[in-house]
Amino acid sequence: MQNQNQPPKKDRFALWIIVGVILLCLMIAFDVRTSSISSTVQGITRDVLAPMQNWSTDVLDWWRESVDTLRSLQTLKDQNAELKGQNDLLLQAYSRMLTVEAENQRLQQMLDFKQSRLQYEIEIAKIIGWPVSNWSSRYVLGLGSKDGIAKDMVAVSTSGLIGKIVQVTESTAELMLLTDELSSVGVRIQSSGCLGIITGNGAQTPTLTMSLITSNAVVKEGDLVVTSGLSDIYPEGLVIGKVISCTKEASGMHQTAEIEMISDFYSLYEVMILCNVQTVPSVTAGISIASGVIQ
């Protein structure tokens, strides 16, 4: 027989639900501020799941490559005939290329000199996990601390900057894309040299916002935006995107530009992680921040 003082079963269930919801809300609020719960729990889960995920991605890669090979067999015959014709043209181009190569060598030496402040190794990491939510801009990579990956390492694709590592476990790493609302990168416009900060607008917004551009800076549509190098994380000169539009802020002190990204984050299977990035902020760079323009 049910105790008279005890609430009915339905009420007790509702009470549990209310308590649960309050606890969950508190947990969410705590995690928004510190990320400590998510990093701890997700770290353990990912290390457990990583071998399974690596195996799955390997199988899927093999399958994708097999399908691609089968598809390409059909076109190989046509391509062979076309290539024979192209071969003659290439022989002519080869002699021209030798001249260009010599020129390229000279330019390369100049470029090496310019980039001598940066020294980094590259690790290629497979993406082994995508977010469940369409609103999240974080990927899980198949390399972790045992492979030399550390927090705040920079991830790039062949087109340019993608994001940075925000969390590392022994065998996985979490990559925060530039589109993430918490992402912010110090950048400059390549043509004019004016500085700014790029922030993400969420996973579903393909454009980034470049803010804090000085009001007198000349910003044109199509201008290339690269990392400024005035940071301990991002090396100088990594391409991010192009300016789409630029508007003056209401205060009149700064301008804000909309940036179209160069890299297509949604067709990536692997990313390159820059290890051992060493940026040396110079005295002139410090002056540049104050004036807002790199000379």
Place this chain on the structure above:
Amino acid sequence: MKQRLFWLFIIVVVLLLQIVVLPYFFLERLKVDLIFLLVIAYALLKGSNEGLIFGLIAGFLCDCFIGQPFGLQIVLKALCGFAAGKLHDMYFENQLGVPIFAVSVLFVLNEIVQRICYWLFYGGVFWPKGAYWRGIGILFLQQLVIFGLLYYLVRYLLHWQSQGKALLKK
């Protein structure tokens, strides 16, 4: 207990499909949320209390793998399970009208609530433009098709379980 473990196994399998396999076929901005569809299908067939618990566990596993803030998926999936479960007694299992209505409404609400949460917690543009709107219609149709398959699969598995139970009793 065995039944609960069986469904836990199903959630883990679907979660792995969601985070590892699915992106290979949906390498776009928008992806079908298999866990969301599984929670709704299960809740519709089992009722609100079962749906709520199933949603809690599924959301917890989602949050355990990836996503911030921790707990958001737990709340959303549990609410979806609870809401879908409320429709349990309103239709016959073999009618797809109510399930399709449920998944359509909850899909829209889920997207809106998630966006508002992300915006409140982390800022950014309130609502995206361009690519999102071009993809959302296709995603909606994909969700409906996959949900139909998943619904029948869950129904089949539940029947299979209840038949097993009945045989054991005999």
